[in-house]
Each structure stands twice: as C-alpha cells, then as structure tokens.
Amino acid sequence: MKFVKWISLQPGIYWNARSGLLWVIGFLVLQGSCKWSGPPTIMLTAEEFRFSPTRIEWESDQPLRLLIRNQGRERHVFHSQELFGPDANILWHQPRIALQETNAVVLEPGQSIELFFTASAGLYPFRCWIKGHTGMEGTILIKDLSSS
C-alpha cells in the first residue's frame, strides 16, 4: 500500500520547505480518501534502441512521478545532467541505490526506477550513454504555465 511505502522512505527524504509541505498535503489527502494515489505518473520505457516517449511535457513546480522501465534485453542507462542537477528537485527515488553513477541510473533488463520530483521551467534532456546506443535520447520539457 502506498502509505507504507512513503513511511518507509522517510529517512531518505531530503527535507526542505517544499517537500515538507508536500508531505503534509499528502497525509491530509490520505486521511481524507483512501483512493489517493500520489502524484501523476508518467511512464518512460527503454528498449533497443530508444526511449518511449522521447518527449515528455509537464508543468513547473508540479510534483511528478516518473517511472522508468527497461523493457529491453540489454542494459540501458538513464542519464540526465539537468534532471539530477540543481534545477530539478528530486524528492525521492526508488530503489534508493539506483543512482549508481553521477546523474545517471543504470537499468538492467526488467528493472525499473521511480523518480518523484518537481522542476523549474526548462529543458531536461536525457540519454543512454552506452556505446552503440546512439540515438537513445529524449527530452523532458517543463513549462511555466503561471507566466503565460
């Protein structure tokens, strides 16, 4: 159940004002409705030799759960200097050991990882850096709707 998962992840949370507020909201919503299922989820799959979708659009400062799954037969890497950099706020990722490399997640066949984050407006390109996997890339476009 979601509730159990969130509780068990508590020690790994990067506490700040925003994530603290999200937790409070999360618990309030959870108390009000057992149907609460967390932030919207976008699925991203990796296979030979592409990511799908290659373009993801989302709103700035809105929590998003990105579920990345390797559905291929080879190892793939999800690398994004921008997404794992300071402009994006990765609140948690699971499994917690998944960030084996700087700004990257290595995904064995069948493996998946969840990233829960908010990001400021901008482009967050991602790619697989394994040799021969040229073209395995995509972009997350975070739009600032409040300024339009």
Ligand SMILES: [Cu+2]
């Ligand atoms: Cu790859």
